[in-house]
Amino acid sequence: MIDSMMSKYNYWMYIILMMIGFYAMIGKKNLIKKLIGMNIFQTAIILYYISIGVKKGGTVPVLMEGLPRAADYVNPLPHVLMLTAIVVSVSTTGVALAVILLIYRRYKTLEEDEILKSIR
């Protein structure tokens, strides 16, 4: 049991990270903290993807002399996917920051409950 859990520790790590991020997104009132939580959340998924591409003894997926077998390389596809996911996450952060600025300019605060109070 413990063994099987430990042998898949990468999944546990990503789940723990994801939950931390999730908690921050749901539980925190401060918008910046929510945003940080969102970043952790996305990073957890990126980590997960990267970890599924890993092979023991695998090397950089650049075609080299002497390593003709596919099994000798780590799987590059998750990396490529995550490159895109990173771009997405950067853009999301950018948009979110811009929105936060807009909120700050309008309400002069970043605490969600204070904003809600001033809307009503």
Place this chain on the structure above:
Amino acid sequence: MDIVYSIRPLLAILVSLGAAALILASGRRPNLREAWTLLAAVAKFLIVLSMAPSILNGQVLEYTVLPLSPGISLQLRVDPFGLYFGLLASGLWIATSFYSIGYMRGLNEHAQTRYYFCFAVALSSTIGVAFAANLLTLFLFYELLTISTYPLVAHKETPEALAAGRKYLTYLLTSAVFILFSIAYTYQLAGSLDFVAGGFLKGQGSPETLRLLFVAFILGFGTKAALMPIHEWLPTAMIAPTPVSALLHAVAVVKAGVFSCLRVIDYVFGPSLLSDLDLWLVLGYFVSITIIGASLLALAQDNLKRRLAFSTISQLSYIVLGAALITPSALMGSVLHMAFHGFMKITLFFCAGAIFVKTGKENISQMNGIGRRMPLTMAAFAVGAFGMAGIPPVCGFLSKWYLCLGSMEAREAVFVLILLTSSLLNVAYFFPVVYNAFFKKEAGGAPPVREEVSWWMLAPILICALMSLILGLNPDAFIHFHQIAGMVAASIRGF
């Protein structure tokens, strides 16, 4: 039965829809607007009438507009029953149009364009209901009718009128839910929705399912036919202008409800299935409650229009009763009563409206001596009232006669008793009105001056009253109501 493909049924529907568009477009010019209304009314009647000869020759006119859903088309079919209702509705529309113009001008009502527009749309939908060849097409027009009459009911825009409109919608849309369910279920059971004389549901589904389905259908269509526990919208809707009440009662709305009930009873379920399921007697007793109950309630009303409304509720149940008693004569009476009640009730409503326009009086207790001021109007009222009570020369007698005959044929004499009791009650609530109008002195004691309403209104009143008399003497006069009703009865129950 020859099926003839003809576009005339569609034309009959479109002519008033086209008029509706023109009415909207010429909203600023009242004369033109009303000209469209009249033109459309006459044109529609002529189109419907032009179909009569082929129907009387035993043909059926059919027109498929477009497919609505896989296996179901937006299809129009003019069979004797559809033609019958079409003739009735379009014929009475002419009278109502004339009367509306007089009434609306007489009271200088607001939003007349909306009024005429909705009226025209309502008539289109009524004809659509009449000519629908299957349940889905019928439902389509049935719903349109509900929606287009809603602004008419709420026309006065007072809080009471709006409340009445809401009530109207609540009742009718809720009932539509039942109808929609039943139609969908019917489709699932039978795979078809086309009306067949004598029904098409026999042999589909278990008896319990079919009974449930029947109840759902009657709950649905019965609301528009104002069957007793679900009738409340109709008296409330009396707040509307009188021509609208006439439309609701005599021409379109409740008649569409009754018509649809009959379609379900005779063209979806069919008499033999009903007797297999033992439903006919249940339905008969059920509507008998309405016949008596509504008559009793009518006695208690002082507002003339409300009294008429309860009378309508009671009379509509005659029609459903006739269909429920699965004998040919009963069906004959039921079909005849649809038209005859239309003529008589429209006369009565027109009279009530005329009194209101001229004197502003709505309550029966204020109408003492009104017959001396408006003798022609009140004479017409008397004719209508006699007819309602079933007194011979007026047409109401004839349909009641058939109904009683049908009850006898069905060996259920109790219904004869109910019909006769109801007639007595009719006498009880109509004759005081007539008596007070002619034989009591007016409250103020001022010498009565003859002051009839304008001829726009008076002419329809007199014509309708006259029609009631003529139809009583010769039910085949002009448009062969009797003959067509006979064809209907024959097609279903082998007369």
Place this chain on the structure above:
Amino acid sequence: MNPPHIQATILIIIIPLMSSYAIPLLGWRWKRSAYFIALTAIGASLVCSLILLSTVLTQGTIHYHLGGWLPPWGIEYVIDPLNGFMGVVVCTISFLVTLSSKKSVEKELPEKKVRFYTIYLLLFTGLMGIVVTGDVFNLYVFLEIASLSAYALIAIGEDGAPLASFNYIIMGTIGACFYLLGVGYLYIVTGSLNMADLAKLLPPLYDSKVVLIALAFFLIGTAIKMGLFPLHVWLPDAYTYAPSAVSSFIAPLMTKVMAYILIRILFTVFKPSYVIEVVPVASILSWIAAVAIIAGSILALAQRDLKRMLAYSSVSQIGYIVLGIGLANKMGLIGAYLHILNHAFMKGCLFSVAGALMYRTGRRNIFQLHTIHRKMPFTMGALVIGALSMIGIPPTAGFFSKWYLILGSIEAQNWVFVAVILASSLLNALYFFRVIENVYFEVSQGGLKEEPAGDPVREVPLSMLAPIILLAAGILLLGLYNERIISGILVLALPRGF
């Protein structure tokens, strides 16, 4: 080499994509050009989508290999009848809504026109990308393009918009991340990202827990994105506070495209047999949807703000679509597909009307709309048609989607769903007739009769009115000709085995 009508597959995306870069370049010098570029680009996409649909219907499914790389290695765009149909829906609504956006954008966002249309086209690109792609990861990318643009567009609205947009960002990101996780799990077990390839590889793995988890992530992700009932909290605020041009663009399309993703996942990536028999996902979904229908309607009933009411009604209408998907029988699915189309038209029409009201009167409270029908007769006529369709009055489109859903529910012998659909149409009637009553009837006694200050209200300009009328006419025509659509397109779009 592919003939031009196949190249339309990619043109449908790159035309709006390239135009969206062209807008800031040209818009720098000629501000007015932004609108026309956007309109032309979406118009061109519309033409492409029509070409694609007709090609699909006559010649069968189109496979387009991006960069010439063969699947499952390269990204593949697949057009089958379902997304051919979706493409036409999205393009048509976008075109009409964009047509009407000119004046309201000029009024609400005079300074930001150029940027507005840039992001607007990106949103459109994202939506079209979701529709045409046949690759689950590529779908994620387009999903995020669409969502990011939507966040930005919503944020430029009035008062509560930035906060609404922020909440949407948080919720939307969770949704997208869950989707991505689902992709990851499928990738672990199959090593493929191509939908068709996945469909081939998955059936032997149906016992695997990983596949089940992947499906769960997909479902939650898409459910958040489309605002399915318990996860809808971002939706009403976002739709209410967004600029009217945006809400009339996002409301009809965004959630529908997300529903399309759900259909793709359930019936293309997974086999219908899996989601119906192996795991009862479909029936769980349909029960959630039934709750959504009722809850959305009741919440809509409680609103006084027209746009917010429409937003909640969207929550309930999403329920219809998901219910149809969850019924997973022929009639139910046809109902769902048809409702995607119909609801896009209805919501497009109604939100455009709300936008027109905002444009002329600045009022959104439904109790302040008295006498409007005299000033804006055509707009209000469209409102009535849209409302009747939402209620489900026969000749309009809304009735027929309900009709098929009811038939589907009866076929599934599920009487609760029948009751839910029927009850919700009554609830719809309640809240829509409240609007109609307020618009058309003036309460004579002590009502709000005085004219509000400001410019006298009159009918909106033609560029706004024409799309509204076209949408309203569309509702009627879709209703009358629904059988043609079903037998011509939708029957072919059903998953295999139906």
Place this chain on the structure above:
Amino acid sequence: MIVPYENVIIKTICRLLLPFLQIYAIYVLMHGHYSPGGGFQGGVMMGASFILLVIAYGLDDAQRRISVKALTIYACLGLFIYSGIGALALLMGGNYLDYGTLPLPLSSIPKIRAMGILGIEIGVFLGVMAIMIFIFLAIASYETGGKDD
């Protein structure tokens, strides 16, 4: 508002670092199709070099060197190069982004493909660089912002 931090060490190191950063960024870009790297990574580095500049020398100085207008043009240009090459392939009769059909005077299709992807990477590079700076400037200058252009 970021004001210049008057510290000669930071300024000098920044000045020394910038050329190397930028050359490395271009190296990463040019090797993208052989080894890890490419337009996105290079673009981020290039953008970071400018961001470093802003941090060291202040916003005013940076805005004098690179305007928002120019950034927009760079970004759009970059994306245009990207999609333009794809569309060119389309015009030459291939599928979108099928570089093999590009009309380049090279001997074999793999070489043409390599050049094609390089063009794409350059487009991405420009776009990412401009947008990185753009996001940074937009957020850094929020106190003066709020106006559209």
